[in-house]
Amino acid sequence: MSIQKTGSFQGMKSLNRSIILNSIRVHGMISRSEIAKETRLTPPTVTNIVAELILANLVVERRPGTSNGGRKPILLAINADSRFIIGVDVGVKKVRLALTNLNAEVSMRRTEELPSGLNEGGFLLFLKEIVSKFKQEIEKGVQEKIIGIGVAMHGIVDHTSGIAIHAPTLKLENVPVKEALEETFSLPVRVENDAKALALGEKWFGVGKDMDHFFCLNVGEGIGGGLVQSGQLVHGNDSLAGEIGHTVVDLRGPVCSCGNRGCLEAFSSGNALKFKGKQLMNAGKAPKLTEKLRETLSPISGKIIYECAVEGDTVSREILEEAGEYLGIGILNLIHLINPQMIILGGGVSQASNFLLKPINEVVSARALSDRAKKTEIVVSKLGEEGSLIGAVTLVLSELFSHEY
Amino acid sequence: MSIQKTGSFQGMKSLNRSIILNSIRVHGMISRSEIAKETRLTPPTVTNIVAELILANLVVERRPGTSNGGRKPILLAINADSRFIIGVDVGVKKVRLALTNLNAEVSMRRTEELPSGLNEGGFLLFLKEIVSKFKQEIEKGVQEKIIGIGVAMHGIVDHTSGIAIHAPTLKLENVPVKEALEETFSLPVRVENDAKALALGEKWFGVGKDMDHFFCLNVGEGIGGGLVQSGQLVHGNDSLAGEIGHTVVDLRGPVCSCGNRGCLEAFSSGNALKFKGKQLMNAGKAPKLTEKLRETLSPISGKIIYECAVEGDTVSREILEEAGEYLGIGILNLIHLINPQMIILGGGVSQASNFLLKPINEVVSARALSDRAKKTEIVVSKLGEEGSLIGAVTLVLSELFSHEY
DNA sequence: TAATTTAATTAATAAAGCGAACAAAAGGCG
DNA sequence: CGCCTTTTGTTCGCTTTATTAATTAAATTA
Structure with missing residues (x-):
């Protein structure tokens, strides 16, 4: 049996935090009292947690909404441009790169040809190089706001260790993608199979x-x-x-x-x-x-x-x-x-x-x-051709918005 | 999106309660300090919750364990005979009934032939009758300790509403099994498809x-x-x-x-x-x-x-x-x-x-x-022939041991 | 028998949700 | 225009419950 998470104050708060964050995300714009109604959290709890989220720059107050016969609600929204994510989609012939904000809106993209015949070391070197080049092209102010790198990869991937276990068409085995990139860029890195990343992308930003x-x-x-x-x-x-x-x-x-x-x-x-x-x-x-x-x-x-x-x-x-x-x-x-x-x-x-x-x-x-x-x-x-890429970004996003964070 | 459960004190405690209860169940016998180590709960939390469980008669202190160089641990166990469950397995030709304790140990069993050609009402009538007869044969002291009825049933079953939606070989549709039995016996009733019940049984008491x-x-x-x-x-x-x-x-x-x-x-x-x-x-x-x-x-x-x-x-x-x-x-x-x-x-x-x-x-x-x-x-x-029956019992058990309880 | 180790409990502390009351801001109505 | 009502959001004291540290209990060992 796997190790379970116990009930604790931190856990309780973390759970409520993620509930609120996701409620805001899914609605785009929503007031505190609406959140309370929808999530069955009490108003004070919502107020407190939202205050923290605003302090952390994750959430912003937008324009007031329309009144329902009383005080106008203050609409909250995710502060989309407060953080950025680099997404990488490693295909068979090419690697796509994208920079997105918290809404997975792409503000920069590149496609690189993947040289054939690379071995594990060569592949990692190539990957580090193109990500590094991509990152350097990002403007300074935004560069500092990058919170992680998400990688979608063809083949079998162990998402916990971030190792690409088996990529048949690239003829690669046991490539420690997460480890290599984390070391190079000092950023959290998440790696996932491309089809699974796509599914996650659909769950967050697509028809799912x-x-x-x-x-x-x-x-x-x-x-x-x-x-x-x-x-x-x-x-x-x-x-x-x-x-x-x-x-x-x-x-x-x-x-x-x-x-x-x-x-x-x-x-x-x-x-x-x-x-x-x-x-x-x-x-x-x-x-x-x-x-x-x-x-x-x-x-x-x-x-x-x-x-x-x-x-x-x-x-x-x-x-x-x-x-x-x-x-x-x-x-x-x-x-x-x-x-x-x-x-x-x-x-x-x-x-x-x-x-x-x-x-x-x-x-x-x-x-x-x-x-x-x-x-x-x-x-x-x-999501079209960029589906897996959006999914790669979502790997990082989902942790930011998740309970465990 | 489904309604989520928010973090609350009750929820936190309920979670820890179920963690402890399951730890005891899985180990058969285990001391408080072992539970604390294994679950990463702190010793006082374990002590407190165990005290409540003992008060509720769900857990008992057994003999002391062997010392590890200091005070002997007090081994805890599920108080198996504190509660009983009636399990019902509705097959194509016959209905099996069993009375078990919290360890799913069968202390009484019956098999009844299922008359063919029953319509929905007739089926429910028959079911209520045989369960009633079975229950009456149980000794008084045990009868009072029955906490629920679990039903495993051939066909498609909506486990939340407890309605047997479609049972092709019995030619029954939309039978409100849960509702009918709960009304008759004033006990919580859980209904599930037989194969799913079997799987649950295997998870709790079998090779799974x-x-x-x-x-x-x-x-x-x-x-x-x-x-x-x-x-x-x-x-x-x-x-x-x-x-x-x-x-x-x-x-x-x-x-x-x-x-x-x-x-x-x-x-x-x-x-x-x-x-x-x-x-x-x-x-x-x-x-x-x-x-x-x-x-x-x-x-x-x-x-x-x-x-x-x-x-x-x-x-x-x-x-x-x-x-x-x-x-x-x-x-x-x-x-x-x-x-x-x-x-x-x-x-x-x-x-x-x-x-x-x-x-x-x-x-x-x-x-x-x-x-x-x-x-x-x-x-x-x-689990053999009685697999689904054990599974039916487990439907009730899993709620007693679960977080929601 | 004293020292040490492990087990379990107690007491004080702190985190965080909860309920009630309150403040703020609208709109409605006389 | 001003008062009342309604809705939104906040403040405050309370309660629940886990946590930390200290304490008691009961073994083992030297």
């Missing part, structure tokens, strides 16, 4: 804002996912939870990159689309695709297939539709296992959602066990 | 005792499951979580009772075994089975197949092995999605575990993504 139970799929070249249960990110026992890409949807399906047969990833990932397109082209069954590639001089990719589908190519549409059907099966299994309120589609593939949502929804509503399961909302992320 | 993340399969005529994450039962958004039986393992598989194709339940449930056996017998490919049925004059069943397998019948063994392989796929999907530390096999099929565990483990270790996932322990429940 009001959801307590949801699953967020990250469909790009591969397929990952992040699960939120009771408002909390689920890591499982070894930080492996969420690997929906390698759940089996058809035992006799094609071989997946992981060596198994019939994984969802082998049907519906960007790579799977690419493979399927190539196959059809070789068989001479995808004239439009062949033409498009000759025109644009680009290699086959999920994006190209999507573009052809937009332009009306039936073959491309069928490829996407089939991918959607299998995604539907994977999502269905998910629904039956953990019964989320919402499924969020994120990652590169979310662009193609107009072709995917229909088959997914059809499969789910046809096969879900109960009416309630059929009603599981399936939506597309609105 | 020291596990924070596990999944408990209940394989009987159908296949259900209960998920424990961070020590807590997971219900999902509509109490539907855990339905592993209807996750798809092979799109082109046989038709399931739910109408879909390729559900795990259509491969590995007791019913699936039965069906498969019948199929082989009709094709004349299962001589041993045919003989056994003629001998025993009983209809084909999972149990018979198991018995034949024990007696060395290759056909029966193959049936079980195949069921195991598909179970392995289902479990694999589970592992990749939520990464539990342990998988517990419970329900009727757990008897046949000697034939099932091998293929399950083979599939998991062959196909799991990472070494850590391969190491997921797969074990058999030790």
